[in-house]
Amino acid sequence: MPASYAYLGPEGTFTEVALRTLPETATRQLIPYVSVQSALDAVRGGEAEAAFVPIENSVEGGITTTLDELVAGTPLMIYREVLLSITFALLVRPGTELSAIKTVSAHPAAQPQVRNWLKANLPEALWESAASNADAARLVQEGRYDAAFAGEFAAARYGLTALETGIHDAENAQTRFVLVGRPAxxxxxxxxxxxxxxxxxxxxxxxxxxxxxxxxxxxxxxxxxxxxxxxxxxxxxxxxxxxxxxxxxxxxxxxxxxxxxxxxxxxxxxxxxxxxxxxxxxxxxxxxxxxxxxxxxxxxxxxxxxxxxxx
Amino acid sequence: MPASYAYLGPEGTFTEVALRTLPETATRQLIPYVSVQSALDAVRGGEAEAAFVPIENSVEGGITTTLDELVAGTPLMIYREVLLSITFALLVRPGTELSAIKTVSAHPAAQPQVRNWLKANLPEALWESAASNADAARLVQEGRYDAAFAGEFAAARYGLTALETGIHDAENAQTRFVLVGRPAxxxxxxxxxxxxxxxxxxxxxxxxxxxxxxxxxxxxxxxxxxxxxxxxxxxxxxxxxxxxxxxxxxxxxxxxxxxxxxxxxxxxxxxxxxxxxxxxxxxxxxxxxxxxxxxxxxxxxxxxxxxxxxx
Missing domain, CATH: 3.30.70.260 (ACT domain)
Structure with missing residues (x-):
C-alpha cells in the first residue's frame, strides 16, 4: 500500500495544519488534492492510503460535501479525527495599510467567521470568493486582491504580512477533520x-x-x-x-x-x-x-x- | 404597511420565478436584494411587508444561510411556501458552439446539479463560481465566461441562447421557497x-x-x-x-x-x-x-x- 495521505489542498490551509498534528504523517507523503471528492477518490482508487478532509465546523455545521461523499459510493471508513481552532489573519502585501484595502478574499466558508470583523473594520471592502484561503493569499501576492483572510501560517509562504491576527466572529470556532481510509x-x-x-x-x-x-x-x-x-x-x-x-x-x-x-x-x-x-x-x-x-x-x-x- | 415584497435577487433567477407563482404578487412591488440576510432585514426594519427566500433543496438539503437567519435575531414567521422544479439551461452568446466552451459559470449551489452533465459533455471546461445564476448569465453576455448554467427564462433577459435545456443530475430536483413576514x-x-x-x-x-x-x-x-x-x-x-x-x-x-x-x-x-x-x-x-x-x-x-x- 502506498505510504501517502491525500488531503484537501492546496498547501498552506487549515487542513494541512490539522493533518500535520497526526504523528504518523512524519513517515507519509502528503499530497494535496483540489477537492474533497478527488481526495476520497484517491483512496477509493488505491492511489492513497488515506484522505484527510474537513467534516464539521462549529459555525457552519456538518460539511455537506464530505458527508455526501461518505454517504454514497464505495464505502469508506473514518480512522482518526482532529479538532483545530480556527482564527483568521488578514494578510496583505508588505506596506499595505488597512485604509487602502478595497477588496478582500477567502474561501466562502470563512465569510460567516469574519463578517462582523469586516463590518466593523472594513465596511466598504468588496468580498471576492476564492477556491481556498491559501488561493486567496496567492491572489493577494499576485496583486489581484488587496487582502486575504487565511491562517497566519500562510503569510510566510506567499510573502505576505499579517495586518491583524486572531480574527473570529464566534468564540471557540473549531473545525473537525477526519482521516478516511478503505474499510478494515x-x-x-x-x-x-x-x-x-x-x-x-x-x-x-x-x-x-x-x-x-x-x-x-x-x-x-x-x-x-x-x-x-x-x-x-x-x-x-x-x-x-x-x-x-x-x-x-x-x-x-x-x-x-x-x-x-x-x-x-x-x-x-x-x-x-x-x-x-x-x-x-x-x-x-x-x-x-x-x-x-x-x-x-x-x-x-x-x-x-x-x-x-x-x- | 408598504405593499412590497423583498426577494433574493438579482432579477431573472429561480427565486423570482417561484415568487411570481404567488397570486398576491400581482399587487405588490417586488424588490430584489443582494442576500438572504438583507432581504430578511428589510422585513425586520419595516421596509418590506415580506421577504421571499429559498429554504430547502432536494439536492443540497436545508439552506443554512436562511435557516440561520430565521433561528437568530428578531423573530420572523413563515406565511407561505412554494416548490419549484429546478432544471438548468446552458446559456451562451448566439453562435457559440459546444466545442468552443472553455469556461462555465453559475452559483455554487448549481454545481452538484450539473456536475455529471459537465463531466459527460464538457469535461475540460473550467468552473467559475458566480454570485447568482443570473449574474453568471450577465458575465457571459459581457464576454467574461463562455457559458452559464441558469434557468432558460434568463436567456432572453441577457441576449443569450440556450444551447441545451433540461439539465439536472438528480431527477425531481426541487427547491422550496418561503415567504417570511413579521409575526402575526x-x-x-x-x-x-x-x-x-x-x-x-x-x-x-x-x-x-x-x-x-x-x-x-x-x-x-x-x-x-x-x-x-x-x-x-x-x-x-x-x-x-x-x-x-x-x-x-x-x-x-x-x-x-x-x-x-x-x-x-x-x-x-x-x-x-x-x-x-x-x-x-x-x-x-x-x-x-x-x-x-x-x-x-x-x-x-x-x-x-x-x-x-x-x-
Whole structure:
C-alpha cells in the first residue's frame, strides 16, 4: 500500500495544519488534492492510503460535501479525527495599510467567521470568493486582491504580512477533520471513542426517527452529531449521519447497531475512532447504570439460564 | 404597511420565478436584494411587508444561510411556501458552439446539479463560481465566461441562447421557497398545513433528542424536515429546525408545542402555513386514531368529569 495521505489542498490551509498534528504523517507523503471528492477518490482508487478532509465546523455545521461523499459510493471508513481552532489573519502585501484595502478574499466558508470583523473594520471592502484561503493569499501576492483572510501560517509562504491576527466572529470556532481510509478492522477501543453511522429509514411514518434514536437512548448512548442529508429522491427525503459516543466493540454500541440494522432500510458503518475532544478515557463519563459491558453480559447470561430453567 | 415584497435577487433567477407563482404578487412591488440576510432585514426594519427566500433543496438539503437567519435575531414567521422544479439551461452568446466552451459559470449551489452533465459533455471546461445564476448569465453576455448554467427564462433577459435545456443530475430536483413576514396571527388552517419550529435542548444527555421527537410521535405527527444547526457554542452544540405536519390550531400540534415548551430550553415558533406539496386537504391522510381534535376534546372532557367525580 502506498505510504501517502491525500488531503484537501492546496498547501498552506487549515487542513494541512490539522493533518500535520497526526504523528504518523512524519513517515507519509502528503499530497494535496483540489477537492474533497478527488481526495476520497484517491483512496477509493488505491492511489492513497488515506484522505484527510474537513467534516464539521462549529459555525457552519456538518460539511455537506464530505458527508455526501461518505454517504454514497464505495464505502469508506473514518480512522482518526482532529479538532483545530480556527482564527483568521488578514494578510496583505508588505506596506499595505488597512485604509487602502478595497477588496478582500477567502474561501466562502470563512465569510460567516469574519463578517462582523469586516463590518466593523472594513465596511466598504468588496468580498471576492476564492477556491481556498491559501488561493486567496496567492491572489493577494499576485496583486489581484488587496487582502486575504487565511491562517497566519500562510503569510510566510506567499510573502505576505499579517495586518491583524486572531480574527473570529464566534468564540471557540473549531473545525473537525477526519482521516478516511478503505474499510478494515477498526483500531482497538481507547475508552474515549466515537462511532459514526448513516441511517436510512425503512419508511416515513410518525415516530420513525424517534424510534431510530430510541435505539441509542435505551442503551444510554449520547449523540454528538445528527445531520440530515437529502437522499436525492426529492424534498423531504433524508438520511441521517450520526456520531455517537462509544466504540463498536462496546456491547452497548454493538447492540445499538444490531437494533438499527433490524429496523432501518439500510445502515452504513463509518467507523469507530478515538475522540479528539477529550484527552483520555478518564475524562469520559462512565456508561449509565445497566449499559456497561458487564451489565450486558450478565443480563445475557441470566436469559440463557432462564432458557435452561436454571434461574 | 408598504405593499412590497423583498426577494433574493438579482432579477431573472429561480427565486423570482417561484415568487411570481404567488397570486398576491400581482399587487405588490417586488424588490430584489443582494442576500438572504438583507432581504430578511428589510422585513425586520419595516421596509418590506415580506421577504421571499429559498429554504430547502432536494439536492443540497436545508439552506443554512436562511435557516440561520430565521433561528437568530428578531423573530420572523413563515406565511407561505412554494416548490419549484429546478432544471438548468446552458446559456451562451448566439453562435457559440459546444466545442468552443472553455469556461462555465453559475452559483455554487448549481454545481452538484450539473456536475455529471459537465463531466459527460464538457469535461475540460473550467468552473467559475458566480454570485447568482443570473449574474453568471450577465458575465457571459459581457464576454467574461463562455457559458452559464441558469434557468432558460434568463436567456432572453441577457441576449443569450440556450444551447441545451433540461439539465439536472438528480431527477425531481426541487427547491422550496418561503415567504417570511413579521409575526402575526397565522392564516386559518386549510387542512393541509405545515408547522415550523426551532428547538434548543435544555441539556445534552442520552435520549435528549429522542424525547423531543417523542412529543411529535406520541401525537401521531409526521416530520418533514429535521435540520441541525450549530448554536455557535462549539463543535457538538446544535439546535434543531423542524417542519412537522399540521397547523398550530390543530389540537395535536398545539399540544405538541406545549410539551416542547415545557421540556426545551427554548422554542421558536416559525409559523403554520399551507403545504405546497399537496393540492388539497383531501390528499392528506387523516390524523392517526386518537390524535384528531375530537379525540383530544373528548379526552379532556373525560378527565374534567373524573376530577368532578362524574365519570
Amino acid at each position: 478492522r477498526p483500531a482497538a477501543p481507547t475508552g474515549a471513542d466515537k462511532t459514526s453511522v448513516v441511517l436510512w429509514q425503512r419508511d416515513d411514518h410518525p415516530g420513525g426517527l424517534r424510534d431510530l434514536l430510541g435505539e441509542f437512548a435505551t442503551r444510554g448512548i449520547n449523540l454528538m452529531l445528527l445531520q440530515s442529508r437529502p437522499t436525492g429522491a426529492g424534498i423531504g427525503n433524508y438520511c441521517f449521519c450520526i456520531d455517537a459516543e462509544g466504540h463498536i466493540s462496546d456491547r452497548r454500541v454493538a447492540d445499538t447497531l444490531t437494533g438499527l440494522k433490524r429496523i432501518c432500510r439500510d445502515v452504513r458503518f463509518l467507523g469507530s475512532y478515538p475522540r479528539a475532544d477529550v484527552v483520555s478515557a478518564a475524562d469520559v463519563p462512565a456508561p449509565l447504570p445497566g449499559t456497561s459491558d458487564e451489565a450486558f453480559m450478565s443480563a445475557a447470561d441470566w436469559v440463557a439460564r432462564c432458557q435452561d430453567g436454571r434461574f | 396571527r397565522p392564516a386559518a388552517p386549510t387542512g393541509a398545513d405545515k408547522t415550523s419550529v426551532v428547538l434548543w435542548q435544555r441539556d445534552d444527555h442520552p435520549g435528549g433528542l429522542r424525547d423531543l421527537l417523542g412529543e411529535f410521535a406520541t401525537r401521531g405527527i409526521n416530520l418533514m424536515l429535521l435540520q441541525s444547526r450549530p448554536t455557535g457554542a462549539g463543535i457538538g452544540n446544535y439546535c434543531f429546525c423542524i417542519d412537522a405536519e399540521g397547523h398550530i390550531s390543530d389540537r395535536r400540534v398545539a399540544d405538541t408545542l406545549t410539551g416542547l415548551k415545557r421540556i426545551c430550553r427554548d422554542v421558536r415558533f416559525l409559523g403554520s402555513y399551507p403545504r405546497a406539496d399537496v393540492v388539497s386537504a383531501a390528499d392528506v391522510p387523516a390524523p392517526l386514531p386518537g390524535t384528531s381534535d375530537e379525540a383530544f376534546m373528548s379526552a379532556a372532557d373525560w378527565v374534567a368529569r373524573c376530577q368532578d367525580g362524574r365519570f
